[in-house]
Amino acid sequence: MxxxxxxxxxxxxxxxxxxVLAPSFALVLVFVYGFIVWTAVxxxxxxxxLPVYKWAGFDAYERLFAQPNWWMALKNLAIxxxxxxxxxxxxxxxxxxxxxxxxxxxxVLRPIYLYxxxxxxxVTGTAxxxxxxxxxxxxxxxRGWGWESFTFDWLVRxxxxxxxxxxxxxxxxxxxxxxxxxxxxxxxxxxxxxAATVDGASTFTIYRRIVIPLLRPAFLSAVIVLAHxxxxxxDLVIALTGGGPGxxxxxxxxxxxxxxxxxxQMAVGSASAMIMLMGIAAIMVPYLYSELREEKR
Amino acid sequence: MAFxxxxxLERSIGAHNILKGIDVSLDKGGFLVLLGPSGCGKSTLxxxxxxxxxxxxxxxxxxxxxxxxxxxxxxDIAMVFQSYALYPNMTVxxxxxxxLEMAGIPKAQREADIATVARTLQIGHLLDRRPAQLSGGQxxxxxxxxxxxxxxxxxxxxxxxxxxxxxxRVEVRAEIKRLHQQTxxxxxxxxxxxxxxxxxxxxxxVMKEGEIQQTGTPAEIYNRPANMFVADFMGSPPMNxxxxxxxxxxxxxxxxxxxDTPLPLPAPLAPGRKVVLGIRPENxxxxxxxxxxxxxxLPVEIVEPTGSDVFLxxxxxxxxxxxxxxxxxxxxxxxxxPVAFDMTRAVVFDADSRQRIA
Numbered sequence: 128m129x130x131x132x133x134x135x136x137x138x139x140x141x142x143x144x145x146x147v148l149a150p151s152f153a154l155v156l157v158f159v160y161g162f163i164v165w166t167a168v169x170x171x172x173x174x175x176x177l178p179v180y181k182w183a184g185f186d187a188y189e190r191l192f193a194q195p196n197w198w199m200a201l202k203n204l205a206i207x208x209x210x211x212x213x214x215x216x217x218x219x220x221x222x223x224x225x226x227x228x229x230x231x232x233x234x235v236l237r238p239i240y241l242y243x244x245x246x247x248x249x250v251t252g253t254a255x256x257x258x259x260x261x262x263x264x265x266x267x268x269x270r271g272w273g274w275e276s277f278t279f280d281w282l283v284r285x286x287x288x289x290x291x292x293x294x295x296x297x298x299x300x301x302x303x304x305x306x307x308x309x310x311x312x313x314x315x316x317x318x319x320x321x322a323a324t325v326d327g328a329s330t331f332t333i334y335r336r337i338v339i340p341l342l343r344p345a346f347l348s349a350v351i352v353l354a355h356x357x358x359x360x361x362d363l364v365i366a367l368t369g370g371g372p373g374x375x376x377x378x379x380x381x382x383x384x385x386x387x388x389x390x391x392q393m394a395v396g397s398a399s400a401m402i403m404l405m406g407i408a409a410i411m412v413p414y415l416y417s418e419l420r421e422e423k424r
Numbered sequence: 425m426a427f428x429x430x431x432x433l434e435r436s437i438g439a440h441n442i443l444k445g446i447d448v449s450l451d452k453g454g455f456l457v458l459l460g461p462s463g464c465g466k467s468t469l470x471x472x473x474x475x476x477x478x479x480x481x482x483x484x485x486x487x488x489x490x491x492x493x494x495x496x497x498x499x500d501i502a503m504v505f506q507s508y509a510l511y512p513n514m515t516v517x518x519x520x521x522x523x524l525e526m527a528g529i530p531k532a533q534r535e536a537d538i539a540t541v542a543r544t545l546q547i548g549h550l551l552d553r554r555p556a557q558l559s560g561g562q563x564x565x566x567x568x569x570x571x572x573x574x575x576x577x578x579x580x581x582x583x584x585x586x587x588x589x590x591x592x593r594v595e596v597r598a599e600i601k602r603l604h605q606q607t608x609x610x611x612x613x614x615x616x617x618x619x620x621x622x623x624x625x626x627x628x629x630v631m632k633e634g635e636i637q638q639t640g641t642p643a644e645i646y647n648r649p650a651n652m653f654v655a656d657f658m659g660s661p662p663m664n665x666x667x668x669x670x671x672x673x674x675x676x677x678x679x680x681x682x683x684d685t686p687l688p689l690p691a692p693l694a695p696g697r698k699v700v701l702g703i704r705p706e707n708x709x710x711x712x713x714x715x716x717x718x719x720x721x722l723p724v725e726i727v728e729p730t731g732s733d734v735f736l737x738x739x740x741x742x743x744x745x746x747x748x749x750x751x752x753x754x755x756x757x758x759x760x761x762p763v764a765f766d767m768t769r770a771v772v773f774d775a776d777s778r779q780r781i782a
Contacts, residue, residue, distance in 0.1 A: 316507055316509060318505040318506065318507045318509040318582075319507075319509045319510075319511065321471075321474075321476050321503070321505065321509065322503065322505055322509035322570075323511070323522075324476065324496050324497065325474055325475075325476070325496045325497065325501065325502065325503045326497070326502075326522050326523035326526055326570070327496075327497030327523055327526035327527055328497075328522075328526050332526070336511075336522075337511050337513065340513035341512065341513055343513075
């Protein structure tokens with residue numbers, strides 16, 4: 128150690144954090160941002176089964192938006208996404224308000240509601256596939272009880288199958304949304320609720336005028352989390368319906384995978400991936416902007 | 425019949441009695457302070473009056489009518505909370521107008537009432553701000569405005585000054601006193617601060633462990649405490665307590681701490697009785713007129729100048745007594761100092777029951 132001068136030690140201390148962080152930084156740079164750039168390049172090329180780097184401009188995007196299948200995926204995303212976000216928030220808020228009434232077994236109930244979030248989407252999808260399968264699940268059971276005409280076959284009906292995806296997604300995420308709202312509710316000063324009671328507000332008015340407005344940050348977080356989960360959702364659809372029947376439950380993510388890797392339309396698939404990225408960015412950037420601005424204050 | 429009458433009020437959670445039979449009455453326009461250490465049940469009592477926590481037994485009557493079982497909003501009361509409890513999502517104006525809005529008063533009338541009360545409390549320039557943009561003192565004023573605007577028949581204050589710094593506390597305290605004098609409102613006020621109680625109240629109720637220790641005017645509570653708890657709780661520094669035995673002549677106390685220094689009692693008592701003599705620091709000190717008969721030279725252990733007063737810690741046998749001198753006094757530490765004991769102001773408690781007997 129005699130050769131190590133104090134100056135060298137200090138320089139090492141300066142550089143050590145950067146050295147330690149460098150590998151992960153390089154990996155993220157290549158495998159996240161590098162591949163985003165690569166996808167962008169591919170979407171502007173004529174690639175089909177394998178990447179080729181022949182410039183084709185926005186040709187792939189034009190072909191993408193000419194595909195009825197892509198429009199189907201967008202329409203399904205609109206149905207699934209809006210149902211998923213709205214119902215999850217409504218149900219989560221309702222459960223959180225019920226659970227906030229100082230009930231005795233809250234400690235037992237809360238994890239029960241949160242548990243679905245611990246499952247992977249594949250498990251959720253498979254379980255719901257069995258449950259909703261008309262031949263062996265819910266419909267069959269009710270018929271077995273003697274109600275012979277009972278029909279619940281949304282899973283195999285092209286016009287209704289997307290709603291089964293929404294049901295499974297909502298089942299999984301509403302408990303998580305409930306936890307977010309419950310945390311928000313617990314942060315509200317109980318004296319404020321007493322004050323509102325003395326001021327003459329009914330319970331319903333207290334929630335409508337005071338409590339729910341105060342949960343605004345929780346609403347914002349819930350929308351952000353749910354929206355990007357909706358856009359990204361892939362495994363749930365694959366496990367539950369496989370995109371079918373036909374293309375009835377096609378989502379942008381399943382569209383992207385099948386065009387890129389199974390239908391030899393890599394440029395079109397890349398273009399759809401870029402559109403999804405833009406969709407997520409359109410949600411995340413304003414959110415991050417507002418969050419960072421709050422922090423600066 | 426008093427304006428507010430509380431009769432044998434009890435509240436218990438499980439086997440735990442928080443209020444053990446409270447009797448309080450207050451005339452219209454009175455300022456009642458519920459005083460006691462934390463956990464004495466004073467806030468529970470206030471919440472019971474407000475209707476936020478139902479009592480398990482007993483009755484509360486306002487203006488002759490029982491309000492037990494009535495919803496808080498139907499009791500015609502207003503409450504000011506320790507945390508101010510302003511609604512952060514509303515402006516100051518909306519906060520003040522909220523109880524009026526809930527009562528279904530039309531907007532024009534509401535705005536006129538808000539403007540009037542804002543003028544009284546000098547917060548007219550804040551009406552468009554949000555609570556988060558206000559200082560603690562301003563928030564407290566808004567909370568009071570929200571209570572005042574309804575012109576209720578009874579105001580409840582739950583430790584409204586506890587979250588303010590010392591200087592603001594004095595200011596807002598004076599403000600509350602002024603409001604009470606101007607409006608003649610009936611107020612019930614909860615605090616653990618004896619100075620607040622002394623300065624504001626027309627009537628003080630001292631509580632401990634769910635029981636009333638004493639009810640009386642500030643002067644009665646301070647000068648004639650019913651028991652040793654009240655005597656010790658009121659006053660800062662607290663009353664000097666000297667346990668001992670009544671002498672053979674029945675007119676003197678033999679203090680345990682200094683058996684060779686008998687002290688005259690304020691009233692004759694049975695010889696040999698075990699008692700505790702209480703004397704406030706301001707009744708031990710200089711006596712320029714020479715009217716006080718009992719004088720002792722006691723060694724000074726500690727000198728505490730506070731600016732307005734100087735407090736002396738004097739040694740009497742094995743006990744330490746606190747004496748109060750004027751702020752300009754400069755007693756020497758360690759040397760004996762001549763002090764006069766005004767025994768006519770002293771009180772005597774029974775050593776066992778701890779109740780005042782003289």
